[in-house]
Amino acid sequence: MAKITFVRRTGQQETVDAEMGTSVMEAALDNDIDEIVAECGGSMSCATCHVYVDDKDLGRLAPPSDTETAMLEGAAAPVKPSSRLSCQLTMTAGLDGITVFLPEEQY
Template identity: 45%
Template sequence: MAKITYIEHNGTPHEVEVRNGMTVMEGARDNGIPGIEADCGGACACSTCHVYVDPAWVEKLPAKDPMEEDMLDFAYEPDPTRSRLTCQLKVSDALDGLVVQMPERQI
């Protein structure tokens, strides 16, 4: 289990525990975190679970695969370094303490 902090665009933090094997997107959805819409349900077919990863975590996460890179082109104000799709981030003990911030809106 990992504690993940989701920060709304307005700065409101939500720290929740997410079970290993779930995705960061599922953790937000299951805990009612506002700001992650997840329209495609985690199929990497949209960009509505886009977040900015805290700079301290960028290098600790697995690399983006080509599909995620492509979908991030559709995200609202993507950052080439910090933007990730939460449906592509599998939770494990290694993600304990992860901090992500939601963009102003999802598109």
């Protein structure tokens, strides 16, 4: 198991357990993090699982693919250098303890 901390718009933090190999999006859905909509179910055909990765964790991630970057252009909330699609962030031991901030809106 790995830990993910979701920071809600209100600043409230919720730390959840995630199975290794699952995505941050799946962990959000499994733990009733309502701000992650995931309309496409993780197939990277929408941007309703947009998150902002904490700056301290960005170096632990592989860069986004061109497809992910293109999908983020359609995100409802402003795109920042820390923006990622949570469906593309797969939990590994190297990501244990990651913190993601939830945007104001997903659509």
